[in-house]
Amino acid sequence: MSTRLKALNAYRHGLRATRVAFQNDTEVLIAARAKMRSGMLCPPNPKLNTEEQIQHLEDVAVFLRRNLVQGKKVDGTNTKEPRYHLNIHKDTELGDNETVADPTVKVKTKLRARPFKCSDKR
Incomplete structure (x- = not known):
């Protein structure tokens, strides 16, 4: 699987996790999705390579679903x-x-x- 496809899948998982976590709070849902979008365009930690950044986004999605x-x-x-x-x-x-x-x-x-x-x- 290409890196681009992995990144898009991780982004999709993140968006779905925000929908589950912030289901009835539109304001927070929009803010979380905007933060995720800005993180995709300009990664917050440039020291990590692309694979590590993708894994970090997957971990964030799991955290949002399970722990929030x-x-x-x-x-x-x-x-x-x-x-x-x-x-x-x-x-x-x-x-x-x-x-x-x-x-x-x-x-x-x-x-x-x-x-x-x-x-x-x-």
């Missing part, structure tokens, strides 16, 4: 504490307390998000 979750403040009724609705989707990487407590622990299974409803209570 947007929250929206929801008016809580009869509570003084604010409540938030989190945009957790099927690609969101969920951790467990073991990995938080000990960062050297390797997760053996890929955890998937469960369907989330605003009515879910803890």
Whole structure:
């Protein structure tokens, strides 16, 4: 596969990841896509070769899909504490307390998000 095609695929993956991560926030979605476009035209780190820059963009796309979750403040009724609705989707990487407590622990299974409803209570 040519370098140009790899770069275009990485750019496409990045655009799709921004769509997933910033689904209901048009202003941030447009800003993220503009930043990605400017990064494609003028790479932010000229010390990296083309293959490393493509890999960096692929890594950014994976990070956006798996690790970025947007929250929206929801008016809580009869509570003084604010409540938030989190945009957790099927690609969101969920951790467990073991990995938080000990960062050297390797997760053996890929955890998937469960369907989330605003009515879910803890």
